[in-house]
Amino acid sequence: MPDSFTISATIPASPRAVYEAWLDSRKHGDMTGSDAGVDGRVGGLFSAWDGYIEGTTRELAANQRIVQEWRTSEFPPGAPDSRVEITLEAVGAACRLTLKHTALPPGDGPKYRQGWEDYYFKPMKEYFARLAQNDREKPRAGAKPAKKEKPARSPRKTQGSRKKA
Numbered sequence: 001m002p003d004s005f006t007i008s009a010t011i012p013a014s015p016r017a018v019y020e021a022w023l024d025s026r027k028h029g030d031m032t033g034s035d036a037g038v039d040g041r042v043g044g045l046f047s048a049w050d051g052y053i054e055g056t057t058r059e060l061a062a063n064q065r066i067v068q069e070w071r072t073s074e075f076p077p078g079a080p081d082s083r084v085e086i087t088l089e090a091v092g093a094a095c096r097l098t099l100k101h102t103a104l105p106p107g108d109g110p111k112y113r114q115g116w117e118d119y120y121f122k123p124m125k126e127y128f129a130r131l132a133q134n135d136r137e138k139p140r141a142g143a144k145p146a147k148k149e150k151p152a153r154s155p156r157k158t159q160g161s162r163k164k165a
Contacts, residue, residue, distance in 0.1 A: 002082075003109030004102040009121040013128035015088035015095045016063045021127075022086070023057075023066070031127040032120060049119065055081060064088055070101075072112075079105050097121075 011018055021027035023040030028048060036048040040057070047054040052073050059067035065088070069081035085100040104112055 001106060002102065003104040003106060003112075004100070005109050005113045006098065006100045007113055007116055007121075008096060008098045009117075009125070010091060011095045011097050011121075011124055011128055012093075012132055013095055014063075014093070015090050017128065017131075018088055018095045018097060018124070019063045019066065021124075023060075031124050033123050034119075055084075058083075074108075076105055097124075 013021075021031050023038055025036050025038045028036035028038050028046075032048060034049045036046070038044070038046040038048075040060075042057055042060055044057045045054070046057060046068065053070065054072075055068050055070040057066065057068050059065065066084075066086040068084045068086075070084045071079070071081045075082075080103060082101060082103045082105075085102075087098045087100075089096040089098070099116060101109075101112060101116070
């Protein structure tokens with residue numbers, strides 16, 4: 001019997017930011033810390049973790065849902081692809097990401113559940129927290145830069161400026 005599980009995490013970003021990062025090669029790699037190649041369309045192929053993960057995107061609902069056929073290089077030969085369904089929900093300024101992973105090879109559920117925690121959710125939280133911190137440190141659009149104080153001038157004595165006695 002195939003394994004399956006559902007796991008959730010709160011990511012410090014909007015559903016839109018998470019959705020866009022998941023489907024963009026550079027951002028996906030940045031948020032996981034490993035190379036990724038993603039064709040972010042229905043029917044598009046993807047790979048992550050230097051080719052360890054690969055699959056095909058099957059369904060997309062902008063900023064809400066991603067469904068992918070998914071496998072790793074550790075799947076037994078001839079094993080069918082598993083299915084990953086990601087739902088994104090706004091929770092205040094954050095995103096609740098719920099991942100349902102089904103049709104895994106028998107006995108592999110616990111290993112992949114831990115893999116999602118260690119290699120996706122943890123680095124994603126760090127990545128989006130870093131982006132938020134960088135945004136807080138940037139000056140706001142239209143904000144005036146802080147005034148720089150003028151250096152104190154020392155009184156100048158120039159020739160000819162003294163009155164002759």
